[in-house]
Amino acid sequence: MIGNLGRIGPARIFVHAAVLLIVILWLLPTLGIFVTALRERDQIVASGWWTAFAGSSRTTAARLDGPDKAKQDGANFVIAGTLNVEGGGKIQSFGLRVQEPAAYKAGSPADLENGETLTINSDGSYRYQKNGPFGADARAKRVYLTVATPPQFTLANYRNVLGGEGIGQSFINSLTVTIPATVIPILIAAFAAYALAWMEFPGRAILIALVVGLIVVPLQMSLIPLLRIYNEIGQMFGVPSKTYPGIWLAHTAFGLPLAIYLLRNYIAGLPKEIIESARVDGASDFDIFVKIILPLSFPALASFAIFQFLWVWNDLLIAMVFLGTDKDHLVLTAALNALLGSRGGNWEILTASAFVTILIPLLVFFGLQRYLVRGLLAGSVKGG
Numbered sequence: 001m002i003g004n005l006g007r008i009g010p011a012r013i014f015v016h017a018a019v020l021l022i023v024i025l026w027l028l029p030t031l032g033i034f035v036t037a038l039r040e041r042d043q044i045v046a047s048g049w050w051t052a053f054a055g056s057s058r059t060t061a062a063r064l065d066g067p068d069k070a071k072q073d074g075a076n077f078v079i080a081g082t083l084n085v086e087g088g089g090k091i092q093s094f095g096l097r098v099q100e101p102a103a104y105k106a107g108s109p110a111d112l113e114n115g116e117t118l119t120i121n122s123d124g125s126y127r128y129q130k131n132g133p134f135g136a137d138a139r140a141k142r143v144y145l146t147v148a149t150p151p152q153f154t155l156a157n158y159r160n161v162l163g164g165e166g167i168g169q170s171f172i173n174s175l176t177v178t179i180p181a182t183v184i185p186i187l188i189a190a191f192a193a194y195a196l197a198w199m200e201f202p203g204r205a206i207l208i209a210l211v212v213g214l215i216v217v218p219l220q221m222s223l224i225p226l227l228r229i230y231n232e233i234g235q236m237f238g239v240p241s242k243t244y245p246g247i248w249l250a251h252t253a254f255g256l257p258l259a260i261y262l263l264r265n266y267i268a269g270l271p272k273e274i275i276e277s278a279r280v281d282g283a284s285d286f287d288i289f290v291k292i293i294l295p296l297s298f299p300a301l302a303s304f305a306i307f308q309f310l311w312v313w314n315d316l317l318i319a320m321v322f323l324g325t326d327k328d329h330l331v332l333t334a335a336l337n338a339l340l341g342s343r344g345g346n347w348e349i350l351t352a353s354a355f356v357t358i359l360i361p362l363l364v365f366f367g368l369q370r371y372l373v374r375g376l377l378a379g380s381v382k383g384g
Contacts, residue, residue: 030362035052036348037348038155044347053151059101061144064128067134070133076130078129091106092148106121167339178309181255182308189304192260227250251315266297274292305364305368314333332356333357
């Protein structure tokens with residue numbers, strides 16, 4: 001074991017430390033959003049999310065019963081009862097002045113002079129005792145309490161977001177856009193990648209260079225021409241302009257270059273002997289593609305699926321251009337953007353909305369992340 005540690009160089013240790021630091025820096029904001037979304041508004045205003053697991057303390061005021069509730073106990077007169085602590089919690093200490101709410105510990109009798117003692121227990125029960133009768137004109141005594149509140153979490157924010165803020169419908173709309181916009185380019189790119197990798201035809205090299213060049217074309221440059229062509233075709237065939245198929249085709253067009261590039265590199269790196277053996281056995285190109293290439297290319301397919309899914313799910317620009325701002329077609333990012341304008345001060349609503357937005361991409365990423373590196377390194381190393 002010691003020998004293995006000795007072979008780990010400084011560069012490797014630095015890389016591991018850097019990766020760990022990056023993971024922590026990415027994890028902390030996500031954890032903060034998740035914890036904040038489970039807290040009530042008053043808790044968010046009073047303390048940061050990192051204090052949620054340790055509880056918090058607050059100062060509140062209460063009033064004892066008046067002299068008319070006093071009862072004689074031997075030579076003493078006693079006012080006893082239970083304080084109603086707003087918001088619940090356990091009383092830690094109390095005091096008679098707002099400047100000193102922790103002057104006396106809960107459960108310990110406080111000497112108030114003039115023969116008066118006051119004991120307030122942690123559960124709110126109290127005993128106010130005097131060695132003589134209370135004056136008829138005496139007022140009910142006011143006390144200040146330091147109350148410890150245990151960690152409290154609630155799912156009400158998520159219920160409000162998914163039910164009352166319109167995010168639930170937007171969530172469904174985002175899934176309606178994202179799933180087909182991820183599957184369609186993968187299907188098309190897989191066929192194109194196989195043709196560019198293993199089928200001989202004139203102009204193949206030019207097509208590969210064109211695909212690589214299209215990767216660097218900014219989306220904003222092609223968005224307006226693509227929308228214009230789409231609207232002209234829609235008018236020609238009488239098809240409404242704001243439809244889901246339109247945005248599916250748009251995301252397919254923008255995602256195809258990268259998809260073809262990744263899949264072509266991976267498929268080109270597969271063992272040539274397998275494909276040649278299948279052709280000798282009489283398999284057609286379609287049979288080779290379906291029965292051999294697709295199963296072996298799953299890491300590359302999964303890696304692109306992660307990129308495409310995250311891109312489409314987090315997209316705002318294309319969704320607003322091709323679907324508009326109609327409430328029935330509003331995607332999750334657009335709904336959250338509108339919520340920022342109308343509920344900018346309600347952090348509990350905003351954080352719950354934000355976590356709902358990132359929840360599905362996180363599940364997709366962690367479900368397919370083991371294939372990500374294998375797919376990205378496709379074709380970079382070829383066996384001898």
